[in-house]
Amino acid sequence: MLPALDKPTRRVGNKLPGANSDSSEVSDKALYDAWLASRAVPASKAILLTPGAQRSPSRENAALAVRIARRSSLGVLSLLWQLYPSRILLLVAMDLCRGAFPVFRGYSQAMIINEVQSVISSGNFVCTRLCRLIATELLRLALESGFDSFASANEEVVQSSARFALEYRLMEQRVRMDVPTLADPNVRDLFQESDLFVRSFSGVANFGLFSPLDLLRILTLLSEMLSHLFVLWTLTTDRTHLSLLAFSIISYIVPLLISWWRQYPEYTDDIQDIRAARATAKQNKMRAMAHSDAYRSEIVLFGLGPWILDNWARARMATLGLDQPRSFPAENSTFNVLTSNINASGLLMALQNMPVLLAMQSSSASLGSFTLYRNSIQSIVFSIQQLSQLSRMAFQSIFLMGAFSAALQVRPRLQPSPEVKLAYPSSGNGMKIEARNISFSYPGSHEPAVRNVSFTLNPGETLAIVGYNGSGKSTLANILLRVTGFDEGELLVNGHDVRRYDAAEYHRHLTAVFQGFSKFDASVRQNVGVGYFPDMQHPAAVARAVKLAGADPVVAALPQGLKTRLDASGAGASLPHFAAADQGHRASPRGRPQGLSGGEWQRIAISRAFMRAQRPEVELLLLDEPTASLDAHAQNRVFETVDELARSDAGERTKTVVFITHRLSTARRADKIAMMERGTIIEFGTHEELLAAGGAYASLYKASI
Numbered sequence: 270m271l272p273a274l275d276k277p278t279r280r281v282g283n284k285l286p287g288a289n290s291d292s293s294e295v296s297d298k299a300l301y302d303a304w305l306a307s308r309a310v311p312a313s314k315a316i317l318l319t320p321g322a323q324r325s326p327s328r329e330n331a332a333l334a335v336r337i338a339r340r341s342s343l344g345v346l347s348l349l350w351q352l353y354p355s356r357i358l359l360l361v362a363m364d365l366c367r368g369a370f371p372v373f374r375g376y377s378q379a380m381i382i383n384e385v386q387s388v389i390s391s392g393n394f395v396c397t398r399l400c401r402l403i404a405t406e407l408l409r410l411a412l413e414s415g416f417d418s419f420a421s422a423n424e425e426v427v428q429s430s431a432r433f434a435l436e437y438r439l440m441e442q443r444v445r446m447d448v449p450t451l452a453d454p455n456v457r458d459l460f461q462e463s464d465l466f467v468r469s470f471s472g473v474a475n476f477g478l479f480s481p482l483d484l485l486r487i488l489t490l491l492s493e494m495l496s497h498l499f500v501l502w503t504l505t506t507d508r509t510h511l512s513l514l515a516f517s518i519i520s521y522i523v524p525l526l527i528s529w530w531r532q533y534p535e536y537t538d539d540i541q542d543i544r545a546a547r548a549t550a551k552q553n554k555m556r557a558m559a560h561s562d563a564y565r566s567e568i569v570l571f572g573l574g575p576w577i578l579d580n581w582a583r584a585r586m587a588t589l590g591l592d593q594p595r596s597f598p599a600e601n602s603t604f605n606v607l608t609s610n611i612n613a614s615g616l617l618m619a620l621q622n623m624p625v626l627l628a629m630q631s632s633s634a635s636l637g638s639f640t641l642y643r644n645s646i647q648s649i650v651f652s653i654q655q656l657s658q659l660s661r662m663a664f665q666s667i668f669l670m671g672a673f674s675a676a677l678q679v680r681p682r683l684q685p686s687p688e689v690k691l692a693y694p695s696s697g698n699g700m701k702i703e704a705r706n707i708s709f710s711y712p713g714s715h716e717p718a719v720r721n722v723s724f725t726l727n728p729g730e731t732l733a734i735v736g737y738n739g740s741g742k743s744t745l746a747n748i749l750l751r752v753t754g755f756d757e758g759e760l761l762v763n764g765h766d767v768r769r770y771d772a773a774e775y776h777r778h779l780t781a782v783f784q785g786f787s788k789f790d791a792s793v794r795q796n797v798g799v800g801y802f803p804d805m806q807h808p809a810a811v812a813r814a815v816k817l818a819g820a821d822p823v824v825a826a827l828p829q830g831l832k833t834r835l836d837a838s839g840a841g842a843s844l845p846h847f848a849a850a851d852q853g854h855r856a857s858p859r860g861r862p863q864g865l866s867g868g869e870w871q872r873i874a875i876s877r878a879f880m881r882a883q884r885p886e887v888e889l890l891l892l893d894e895p896t897a898s899l900d901a902h903a904q905n906r907v908f909e910t911v912d913e914l915a916r917s918d919a920g921e922r923t924k925t926v927v928f929i930t931h932r933l934s935t936a937r938r939a940d941k942i943a944m945m946e947r948g949t950i951i952e953f954g955t956h957e958e959l960l961a962a963g964g965a966y967a968s969l970y971k972a973s974i
């Protein structure tokens with residue numbers, strides 16, 4: 270079970286036998302735990318690294334990397350293998366062959382150099398052999414580039430299909446996730462790191478990311494090193510030469526090791542302490558604010574730009590370590606100071622030349638073989654350098670791979686486990702809802718948003734939920750809709766615990782208007798059609814829903830009717846072309862997204878709910894302040910339509926209706942009214958009963974008329 274960082278899981282009693290109801294799980298808990306542990310900021314187990322941050326190469330992290338690799342690499346590699354086994358084999362073979370190319374290149378060029386040397390030293394300027402050698406070199410170059418482009422094309426196909434396959438798996442998993450699962454910050458980070466893993470499939474070192482396919486690059490480097498070693502072996506057959514060879518390689522590697530050691534403490538530009546972790550989180554928050562369209566109006570109106578910039582700059586400087594003066598001698602060790610002041614490279618260069626000079630004494634030595642010798646040693650050292658860089662990237666990618674594997678195993682919190690799953694039993698005349706002592710607290714909140722709520726609603730009845738702001742109405746609605754889970758109590762729907770229904774199946778039997786409904790940057794038809802996908806492509810069905818919601822005049826005034834693209838950002842309304850269009854009402858240019866008023870958007874949201882409300886399988890209509898932005902006439906019409914939709918042709922009630930409202934004139938339409946205060950139902954009954962009781966509802970009602 271995922272540890273909820275913000276909130277202890279309080280689930281007392283009423284737990285379904287054998288079911289982890291309303292809790293998510295990762296089937297490989299050890300994998301998830303190892304990934305989570307790798308994110309702990311050293312010296313503070315409570316603060317976690319931001320997603321994508323590099324793990325320090327510590328012993329603990331190395332052990333975690335081994336554990337993660339053991340648990341996830343096989344799954345990921347077999348997933349990749351299944352895509353294109355033949356192409357992957359070809360990729361491996363070609364990458365191994367590529368390793369031998371530099372050696373061939375070296376040989377060919379050495380032969381040309383030798384030939385030029387012999388032509389000059391003999392004074393016999395006959396260039397037939399030289400021309401032949403140059404022609405061979407050109408042919409070799411052509412073959413090599415042909416081979417390279419074929420190998421690259423193959424690699425591109427493998428990389429992009431791997432990326433697509435993994436992206437698909439991740440996307441498939443992400444769309445399965447419900448609100449409570451994604452409310453867990455660890456799950457969100459898990460998905461974010463998985464995204465980075467998927468993005469790494471774009472060729473070597475894409476944005477510093479390393480994919481398992483890039484391991485082939487390591488193969489190429491190894492085969493290149495081996496072929497260079499072979500060349501050196503053939504060039505230096507006796508023991509003296511072998512020791513010279515070893516000496517030569519060491520003299521190249523030592524400066525590298527020294528510079529690597531000197532850089533090591535600065536190896537990461539990353540979060541190694543709590544202060545940096547906090548600064549990174551703040552920097553990301555400020556960056557998100559600056560980039561988001563959703564905040565734009567308030568940023569402009571309240572002049573938040575400089576405040577955002579200032580906060581971002583301070584946090585960014587802290588993450589880059591620019592906020593404190595650097596005292597170099599204090600920060601650097603004596604060793605670093607010494608080594609930075611001693612330039613050993615000159616001396617080592619001289620040492621590197623020694624083997625070459627000694628080899629020159631040999632009678633068999635030629636200028637070409639010297640070139641080949643030096644070239645091979647340089648290539649070996651370069652390969653070692655690259656190998657060390659790639660292995661550091663591979664180390665980081667293990668954690669991202671672990672995140673990917675764990676993310677694919679997350680079971681959404683509201684999804685029942687197979688042993689307790691139950692098919693939804695339709696009643697045919699509306700949903701029966703029995704709430705028993707339901708309580709729920711948002712993660713991180715100490716006060717329950719819903720507390721000990723109990724009520725019964727019979728099939729076909731209408732319930733109005735009223736109450737003060739923040740009294741828990743929308744939260745209760747989300748619990749009934751199974752968008753949010755609950756911590757304690759029991760919710761029976763048609764006689765069974767709602768936690769036993771598959772969430773997607775349960776949702777097929779209800780429709781809703783949310784208080785904060787979604788506005789999509791899409792056409793009117795799509796904005797409404799999402800309410801019932803099978804009919805989205807049928808303009809007549811969409812037009813019927815639009816008419817039922819009273820949105821037909823809005824749509825008729827749009828330049829392309831149902832096909833008009835809507836501007837969900839709200840920025841469109843303030844753009845010049847919309848200002849001009851206002852005089853000629855809706856005469857915006859074809860194809861430009863169209864802005865809508867708050868009330869117009871609300872009618873679109875109601876149309877969306879009505880798309881599905883007409884379906885016979887729908888047994889619950891839940892409307893959270895559906896008419897808050899509508900005028901009184903439009904409001905009455907919406908409630909009349911809801912009443913019609915909730916009845917059969919014969920006029921019998923076939924759907925249960927729950928609506929939340931602040932307008933108490935509409936609440937009296939309901940069979941039952943629930944008055945909420947501080948998360949709980951304080952009064953429950955008919956309008957007349959509650960008025961007669963003279964309690965909170967009665968006083969609120971009197972205040973509203």
Ligand SMILES: Nc1ncnc2c1ncn2[C@@H]1O[C@H](COP(=O)(O)OP(=O)(O)OP(=O)(O)O)[C@@H](O)[C@H]1O
Pocket residue numbers: 711712714718736737738739740741742743744745784
């Ligand atoms: N996502 C959330 N995270 C944390 N707390 C929340 C969240 N949403 C709501 N709350 C808190 O839960 C409580 C109930 O909120 P809810 O939205 O259910 O009230 P409401 O009665 O619908 O309010 P309103 O009439 O203003 O729409 C409030 O105290 C609110 O601050």
